[in-house]
Amino acid sequence: MGKVYVFDHPLIQHKVALMRMKDTSVKDFRELAKEVAMLMGFEATRNLPLEEVEIETPICRTRVRMLKGEDIAIVPILRAGLGFVDGMLALVPNAKVGHVGLYRDPETHEPVEYYCKLPKDIEKRQIFVVDPMLATGGSAVAAIDFIKKRGGRNITFMCLIAAPQGIETLQKAHPDIDIYIASKDETLDENAYIVPGLGDAGDRLYGTK
Structure with missing residues (x-):
């Protein structure tokens, strides 16, 4: 069974608080x-x-x-997930990047796929699926x-903010994956937005309304 990790690191909490502010x-x-x-x-x-790898330092050989x-x-789940990519690549610059494009039907709130492009050897990779909001x-x-249908198996999900409903839904559908969350919020409103949340992450990343 996958685990849910909610971060309590002060730097993460501080930066997420700044992201929540409507005037940021x-x-x-x-x-x-x-x-x-x-x-x-x-x-x-x-x-x-x-x-273990053997290397040579300026002093001697060592393992x-x-x-x-x-x-x-x-x-990343397009488009808002793109905001996570540069930060992850700073840690693992040789990682390959795939993309899954989804939009939420405004009436049913169900996801509709419009794009999916993954590395050819996706089945061999540790996969980090990233999206600001759950x-x-x-x-x-x-x-x-979509990723599992194309052979992906070793999957971790990362998001900034999650609602309890989203966590439950994801765990029920994919009990094998770990979920990393910067902040677990209270609930969803009638429009399926996270409360208190931070608004539409895609709009706030790219200046659209």
Whole structure:
């Protein structure tokens, strides 16, 4: 059974608080998203496999521990998930990046796929699916469905803010994955927005309304 990790690190909490503020500029919001993604990614990659490698320092030869390959894929859910990519790539610059495009039907609130492009060797990679918000959970479930259908297996989900309903939905549909959350919020409103949330993350990242 996958686990749910809710971060209590002061830097993450502070930066998420700044992102919630309605007067935070697009520039600042984008920079904060990158910083939070890097801080979260640092912890979410804790269990990446290591191997001993022999190297030569300026003093002598020695054995050190290094990543056992860098078979990592970062898969943002378009478009808001793109705000997480740069922060993750700062940690693992050789990671490959796939994309899953979904939009939420305004009437049914169900996710509709319009794009999915993944690395050809996705089945060999540790996959980090990233999206700022986990609201109803529909988009996350659908994205992971698409990835699994294309061979992906070793999957972690990362988001800034989650509602209890979204966590429950994702765990029920994909009980094998770990979920990393910067903040667990109270509930969803009648429009399926997270409360208190931070508004529409895509709009705030890219200055659209």
